[in-house]
Amino acid sequence: MSGWLRVAGLGPGDPALVTPEVAQALEQATDIVGYGPYVTRIAARPGRALHASDNRVECERAAHALALAAAGGRVVVVSSGDPGVFAMAAALFEALEAGPPDWCDLDIAILPGITAMLAASARLGAPLGHDFCAINLSCNLKPWDVLEHRLRMAARGDFAMAFYNPRSRARPDDFARVLAILRAECGPERLISFARDVSKPGEALRTVTLAEATPEMADMRTIVLLGNSQTRRVGRFVYSPRSVEAP
Amino acid sequence: MSGWLRVAGLGPGDPALVTPEVAQALEQATDIVGYGPYVTRIAARPGRALHASDNRVECERAAHALALAAAGGRVVVVSSGDPGVFAMAAALFEALEAGPPDWCDLDIAILPGITAMLAASARLGAPLGHDFCAINLSCNLKPWDVLEHRLRMAARGDFAMAFYNPRSRARPDDFARVLAILRAECGPERLISFARDVSKPGEALRTVTLAEATPEMADMRTIVLLGNSQTRRVGRFVYSPRSVEAP
Structure with a gap:
């Protein structure tokens, strides 16, 4: 052959x-x-x-x-x-x-x-600058309970997170449930970024707090990046420091 | 300017x-x-x-x-x-x-x-084929307790994991502790891959179970990929299925 x-x-x-x-x-x-x-x-x-x-x-x-x-x-x-x-x-x-x-x-x-999360991260600054998770939110791929458990484990580990396929047409309400879980686990001030069509015509970037985030900010062409507890803005950028200080 | x-x-x-x-x-x-x-x-x-x-x-x-x-x-x-x-x-x-x-x-x-984990994943097959975490094991970047907690949360969420900087010259024993935690959380049969100098002369790939893994399999030029509970071999490749079945 x-x-x-x-x-x-x-x-x-x-x-x-x-x-x-x-x-x-x-x-x-x-x-x-x-x-x-x-x-x-x-x-x-x-x-x-x-x-x-x-x-x-x-x-x-x-x-x-x-x-x-x-x-x-x-x-x-x-x-x-x-x-x-x-x-x-x-x-x-x-x-x-x-x-x-x-x-x-x-x-x-x-x-x-x-991959989309690294193209988006580059455009935004360095929101995935320390430990992070990549999570597929498509409801076709795993039971809701598995997804919810993963979100909570990732949040409790203080990982930054990248979400692929944030909104399915089949179940448009799931992303609202995801945001509610993240708000409960990470608090309202945590930064979340929405990056649509990165590197393509019409590219759009938006960073808000979890308190301000709404499900409509994402669609299937959007990659969503959640910061960790130390993620912050500097100028027009968003970044996560490279290290975690001892308490 | x-x-x-x-x-x-x-x-x-x-x-x-x-x-x-x-x-x-x-x-x-x-x-x-x-x-x-x-x-x-x-x-x-x-x-x-x-x-x-x-x-x-x-x-x-x-x-x-x-x-x-x-x-x-x-x-x-x-x-x-x-x-x-x-x-x-x-x-x-x-x-x-x-x-x-x-x-x-x-x-x-x-x-x-x-990035190294995606170059390594491509060479091995698709070990990061579903949700996964990227974790830096360098002991300079965070307290040990933070790292241990992150490892346990990632394991309990059944994430595949990619480990950067698995062994520091400064604290060569830490990776043995990491392997012990992973063995306790994920069991001895979980697949773990060591990819050294990917895409460079002398590239070397090795996949074993956690029971077989030893700290010496990694150095600072190695990226380490741990599978999730469903990661398996097919032919010479290692991959994680795209979805999680309902129990």
């Missing part, structure tokens, strides 16, 4: 944030596989097939990509941000686990990218 | 992981400021001053960079990985907070990069 498969992170949107490693893989690919809006970021050309699929079919998409590579294709599965952070890498390994054993012999690699 | 300051993430080591945005900033810079080993990754040339400094002087280095930019320099502070993850961005804002008020009017931006 001469085929290979790469799961490549396209970063948050700006082509200047795509690594040369990913750009080279895209150049060499015979097949580009991914969620429609990501595939449309790749130019069509002879010898390069574009396979766009719907949202929420990650496992089928991954199995399709593996089958293409097994048939000799040079396949790039495109992912927003970094493939390993709430994106296509885990779906690929779920499909690998469920597929024919010889898929494990394929030439497979994950190519990292700039 | 026509000067500017960028804090740029150089990624884990491989030039193919440096974003075009960072490469362009380096091209335009009059001054490159940073920890010695990072500055030496930048070629010397006429019109570009290289300012290398020691480890553990991050705040002084940041203040120096701000002063150079205030004097009209086009200054890039180089950082390993992503500047916002246990690197130079937070130090920059600490220096900004402590410095003259007009430094806040400078043209300052943070340029994201590929």
